[in-house]
Amino acid sequence: MKIGYYVIVLISVSLWSQSNFEKAERLFLQKQFVQAKPLLEQELRVRPNDIKVTEYLGDIAGYQKEWDEAVFYYKKLKDKYPKTANYQFKFGGALGMKAKNSNKFKALGMIDDVKEAFETAARLDEKHIETRWALVMLYIELPGIIGGSESKAQKYANELMNLSKVDGYLAKGYIDVYFKRYEKAEINYKKAHQIGGSKVTFEKLYDLYLKKLKDKEKALQLKKEYLN
Secondary structure (H helix, E strand, O other), X not given: OHHHHHHHHHHHHHHHHHHHHHHHHHHHHOXXXXXXXXXXXXXHHHOOOOHHHHHHHHHHHHHOOOHHHHHHHHHHHHHHOOOOHHHHHHHHHHHHHHHHOOOHHHHHHXXXXXXXXXXXXXXHOOOOHHHHHHHHHHHHHOOHHHOOOHHHHHHHHHXXXXXXXXXXXXXXXXXXXXXXXXXXXXXXXXXXXHHHOOHHHHHHHHHHHHHHOOOXXXXXXXXXXXXX
């Protein structure tokens, strides 16, 4: 009799947990993060090793710019599954944002871990576009004295070019804008827009004309063509 009772209890708990997770996941996918978070935290107490729950909580922390929390959850995933590129990428991204919002001395202590996570993700997944974008931006924005390097940024921009021409030209344009090579940036952004024709490619080229080259005529002509 007792065995039957315990079986019923276990089934009830399992069904409740499944229903709770489904509700939390639905809220998460609807970007209702404030409502989803407490349900996911409750789930994690019941199932502390659940991969999806941990990742969702890390993603919510990232959306809410709670970088310490995001690093905590992504580190758990990265340490447990070191050969999963996306966990390395997410950990590197969260740690990078934490460094960016810390004082310079604290940030310096995190940079090597950020680079290691991104480069590991790039090695694990040769087609991971987001990681290569992160590496382009990292190596361009870092001062040379702590590892910044245009040649390394160009290396990952070339890898992007092999994966996606649009991303490749956008990355090269991004590097050119950073170094104020606006005419070269125009060439790269125009190529990206000719291939992609998307809102992103339009905005990059439009902003370049308007804010960097100060050419309102080209900006207006581009906008007219895009809207048509």
